[in-house]
Amino acid sequence: MTQTRDNILSALATVALPDGGDLASRDMIRALTIDGGSISFVIEAPSADLAARMEPQRKAAETVVAALAGVEKVSVILTAHSAGGGSGSARPAPSGEAPQLRVGGHPTPQQGPEAVPGVKKVIAIASGKGGVGKSTVTSNLAVALAAQGKKVGLLDADVLGPSQPLMMGTNDRPQSADGKVMEPVEAHGVKLISIGLFLDPDQAVVWRGPMLTGTLQQFLFKVTWGELDVLLIDLPPGTGDVQLTLAQKVKMTGALVVSTPQDVALIDAHKALDMFQKVHVPVLGLIENMSTYICPNCGHEDHIFGQGGVRAEAEKTGLPFMGEIPLAREVRTAGDAGIPIALGDGPVAEAYRALAKSLIDGGLV
Numbered sequence: 145m146t147q148t149r150d151n152i153l154s155a156l157a158t159v160a161l162p163d164g165g166d167l168a169s170r171d172m173i174r175a176l177t178i179d180g181g182s183i184s185f186v187i188e189a190p191s192a193d194l195a196a197r198m199e200p201q202r203k204a205a206e207t208v209v210a211a212l213a214g215v216e217k218v219s220v221i222l223t224a225h226s227a228g229g230g231s232g233s234a235r236p237a238p239s240g241e242a243p244q245l246r247v248g249g250h251p252t253p254q255q256g257p258e259a260v261p262g263v264k265k266v267i268a269i270a271s272g273k274g275g276v277g278k279s280t281v282t283s284n285l286a287v288a289l290a291a292q293g294k295k296v297g298l299l300d301a302d303v304l305g306p307s308q309p310l311m312m313g314t315n316d317r318p319q320s321a322d323g324k325v326m327e328p329v330e331a332h333g334v335k336l337i338s339i340g341l342f343l344d345p346d347q348a349v350v351w352r353g354p355m356l357t358g359t360l361q362q363f364l365f366k367v368t369w370g371e372l373d374v375l376l377i378d379l380p381p382g383t384g385d386v387q388l389t390l391a392q393k394v395k396m397t398g399a400l401v402v403s404t405p406q407d408v409a410l411i412d413a414h415k416a417l418d419m420f421q422k423v424h425v426p427v428l429g430l431i432e433n434m435s436t437y438i439c440p441n442c443g444h445e446d447h448i449f450g451q452g453g454v455r456a457e458a459e460k461t462g463l464p465f466m467g468e469i470p471l472a473r474e475v476r477t478a479g480d481a482g483i484p485i486a487l488g489d490g491p492v493a494e495a496y497r498a499l500a501k502s503l504i505d506g507g508l509v
């Protein structure tokens with residue numbers, strides 16, 4: 145028998161805390177993962193002081209969960225929540241410390257995936273491997289959809305390496321009038337939220353899993369997205385925590401997987417497909433990026449990363465092939481300048497227009 149989240153939380157409600165309440169009622173359980181008979185979660189104490197006294201509770205949590213039917217292995221990590229106020233006004237954090245994004249207190253625990261109010265479709269853009277152009281595809285697809293009259297939001301979930309502020313050309317700081325919800329910023333007709341908007345440009349983010357989870361939950365549910373036809377989510381590369389968290393927290397229409405035609409990228413793309421299958425998020429289709437290279441001088445076509453690999457992978461897996469985006473130097477220069485190439489003309493902009501149109505025509509947006 146596989147245990148449910150509810151059963152586990154009921155068991156954890158029997159573990160009393162030194163300063164009152166119990167592990168479940170005090171909302172300290174994070175990143176609860178049930179993988180068959182293997183259960184893992186994090187206990188996040190509200191302060192380092194309390195965490196220092198909670199080793200007996202950590203052990204008790206392990207014991208009560210291990211006693212549940214079908215549980216073979218339990219791993220419980222005890223951490224403390226970072227110090228800091230609950231004000232809604234965001235400010236840059238000193239290096240190594242998470243910026244304060246807390247609006248409206250601690251994110252409330254969720255039972256299962258929820259819809260984002262006012263948002264018709266939620267589509268994640270994913271890749272199995274870094275550097276295949278997933279963020280570039282996301283920003284360009286966002287502006288291409290907006291240009292075709294859609295109301296588009298872009299959530300940069302690549303919290304450890306956010307690139308959307310650069311690619312969308314904005315450094316505006318999201319504002320919160322009431323300390324409960326924050327406003328996304330707007331760039332090229334797209335509503336945007338990114339951890340990068342809260343950081344100094346060169347600051348790296350080094351966060352623990354539970355803090356990432358909390359931030360994503362806030363980006364989904366404490367941002368005034370308004371009425372959107374689609375919210376595009378730029379996922380981090382690979383198949384880690386953020387992908388799992390999102391699948392647990394938000395009702396996703398599905399995912400688009402970006403790959404180059406290179407063999408090694410395709411192997412990783414396959415891993416991403418497997419992951420989405422495991423978390424029951426439908427894969428809407430595959431996109432080939434850095435496809436044909438057309439020499440700007442002589443017009444000669446070259447297939448630097450191979451040819452047709454993503455289309456073949458789509459056929460093999462029975463998934464829709466959504467289109468191919470050429471490899472072109474201007475894609476990078478436009479991205480670095482904060483003006484996505486899809487805003488202009490030429491073969492790449494045309495490819496994005498076609499991709500946006502096929503999503504709209506297919507009823508996905």
Ligand SMILES: Nc1ncnc2c1ncn2[C@@H]1O[C@H](COP(=O)(O)OP(=O)(O)OP(=O)(O)O)[C@@H](O)[C@H]1O
Binds near residue numbers: 275276380
């Ligand atoms: N079609 C393209 N032609 C030329 N350069 C491209 C193309 N697509 C993306 N690039 C460039 O490749 C680099 C990587 O792109 P990007 O950051 O979008 O990839 P990613 O998959 O999101 O990477 P990460 O692993 O950092 O999340 C960037 O410099 C980008 O400008």
